[in-house]
Amino acid sequence: MLFECDKVTYRVSEIFEKFKDKLPKIVMVAQGFYGDIVTDTFDREQVIRVHTYSRQRRVVAVPLEETNRKLGHYSIPVDYRLKFCLKKSSARKENKSFTLSEIIERNKLPVEVQFANDEKVTVGSKSINTSRFPALRLTHTFEEIYLLGNFINSGVMDPRYVPIPLYLKDLRLSLITGIKGRSRDHWKSFQDELTSIANTALRFDLNYGKEDIAIYSDAVGHDTLYEELQPHLYADPFEFFRYQVINPSYALEDDNIHSLPFMKEELASSTLTMKKTPALPEKQTKSQDNPYISMPGNIRPALPPRNPETTKINVDQSKNPNEQLPSPSIRQVTPTYSNDALPDDIEHYMIKDVNEALRRLKLEKYIPEFTNQMIDGRILRSLDETVLREDFHFTRIEALRLVNFAKDGHIPT
Structure with a gap:
C-alpha cells in the first residue's frame, strides 16, 4: 500500500x-533520525x-559542587519512585523523607535535597544504598x-x-493525505476503520x-529550555550512580584510572564480579519488545505479540505485486574515532585495543569499568x-553491538 503525502514537512513540535486539537493524524517520516536512545530512532x-x-512533569536537578562529583544537568520525574529529604544537615537520619512531588509542593524552588538514607536500590543483581548518591539542587x-x-x-x-518526543528537532514528518490509486471515499473508510479500532482496543x-x-550533555546553559533538549540517556538509579563516579567526560587514560581520590573509593566499593561463561553462542539473539505506554491500572505489562487478525484494516489491497510499501532506510551516522588500525585477531587484543574498540562502537562510557576489570581480547x-x-x-542493543564485534569484528557503518 502506497500513500500520498503532503509536500510540507514538520518538526515533531510543529x-x-x-494539530494537537485536531488529532488523530496519519503521518509519514520524511527525514529519519538515529538517536542515542533506541526509542528515539x-x-x-x-x-x-x-x-x-x-x-x-519533570524537575531539573544539578549536583552540588561540594559533592566532588561530575557536575552535570539532569531531570527527574516529579513522581519518581525513590524518596528524598531536604538537605538541612550532614546527618541524613535526622531528616524526614518525602516524595519529590511533596517536596516541590511544600517548598519554593530552588531547594537542595538528598536521596533518603533509608532507600536501598536493587537493579538486577546489583544493589546500592542511596546514601552514596550525590546531593542535588532542584531548580x-x-x-x-x-x-x-x-x-x-x-x-x-x-x-x-x-512515543515521539517533541525534543527530536531533526525528525521530520509529513501528513498523509490519501492512498495512491484509491478514491477519497476509500481513504475516508480506511481512516474510519483505524479510528474504530483505536477507540475500542x-x-x-x-x-x-x-x-x-534524564542525563543531558555537559554543554547546557542556565537559560536552556529543557522541554526542547534531547537527553543523552535515561538512567536507572544504578546507572545514575555509575555516571556520577565513572564518567567518560573525564577522559582518563589507562595508567591514571584511579587518579581521582573519590573515584578510587567508589570503584573499590562497587567492584564487579566476573562470571565464568562459555564461549559466545552462535545462535542469534532474539529481540525483546519494550512497553512504552501505561495501560489501565498503572500496570506496565509486557507488550502482546503482534496479531494481525485483531488489528488488520479491511482495505481492498491492490493485487499488483509492484505496489508495496517502500523499504525504510535509516539516516547514516558517521562515527567519530581514531583512524589507527586495530589488530585483526581479537583474541590477542590488549586492554588498550579493547578500549579503542569501545570508542569505535560508541561505548566509551564503559572504558573505565573494562579497564578496572582488565578486559583484554581473550576475556x-x-x-x-x-x-x-x-x-x-549494558542496554540490550549495546550488548548486541559488542557481542557481534567480539564474534567477527563487525563495527556498524
Whole structure:
C-alpha cells in the first residue's frame, strides 16, 4: 500500500502546536533520525497514526559542587519512585523523607535535597544504598511532551505503542493525505476503520513519560529550555550512580584510572564480579519488545505479540505485486574515532585495543569499568549478553553491538 503525502514537512513540535486539537493524524517520516536512545530512532517512510499526546512533569536537578562529583544537568520525574529529604544537615537520619512531588509542593524552588538514607536500590543483581548518591539542587520544573501513536505496516496497525518526543528537532514528518490509486471515499473508510479500532482496543496514559533520570550533555546553559533538549540517556538509579563516579567526560587514560581520590573509593566499593561463561553462542539473539505506554491500572505489562487478525484494516489491497510499501532506510551516522588500525585477531587484543574498540562502537562510557576489570581480547570473547547486561549494565542493543564485534569484528557503518 502506497500513500500520498503532503509536500510540507514538520518538526515533531510543529505537529504538536499545529494539530494537537485536531488529532488523530496519519503521518509519514520524511527525514529519519538515529538517536542515542533506541526509542528515539525513526526510519524514513515509516507510517504512524498519531492518536493523542502526553505530558510528564519533570524537575531539573544539578549536583552540588561540594559533592566532588561530575557536575552535570539532569531531570527527574516529579513522581519518581525513590524518596528524598531536604538537605538541612550532614546527618541524613535526622531528616524526614518525602516524595519529590511533596517536596516541590511544600517548598519554593530552588531547594537542595538528598536521596533518603533509608532507600536501598536493587537493579538486577546489583544493589546500592542511596546514601552514596550525590546531593542535588532542584531548580525548576518543566513538561516533557510526547506524541502517542502506532505504526501502520501495509494496512495493518501494529498493537505496539510508539512515543515521539517533541525534543527530536531533526525528525521530520509529513501528513498523509490519501492512498495512491484509491478514491477519497476509500481513504475516508480506511481512516474510519483505524479510528474504530483505536477507540475500542487502545488506551493511552496521558501522563506517560520516561520513568528514569534524564542525563543531558555537559554543554547546557542556565537559560536552556529543557522541554526542547534531547537527553543523552535515561538512567536507572544504578546507572545514575555509575555516571556520577565513572564518567567518560573525564577522559582518563589507562595508567591514571584511579587518579581521582573519590573515584578510587567508589570503584573499590562497587567492584564487579566476573562470571565464568562459555564461549559466545552462535545462535542469534532474539529481540525483546519494550512497553512504552501505561495501560489501565498503572500496570506496565509486557507488550502482546503482534496479531494481525485483531488489528488488520479491511482495505481492498491492490493485487499488483509492484505496489508495496517502500523499504525504510535509516539516516547514516558517521562515527567519530581514531583512524589507527586495530589488530585483526581479537583474541590477542590488549586492554588498550579493547578500549579503542569501545570508542569505535560508541561505548566509551564503559572504558573505565573494562579497564578496572582488565578486559583484554581473550576475556572479551568470553563475555555474553547476560554478563554485559547484569555485571556492566549494558542496554540490550549495546550488548548486541559488542557481542557481534567480539564474534567477527563487525563495527556498524
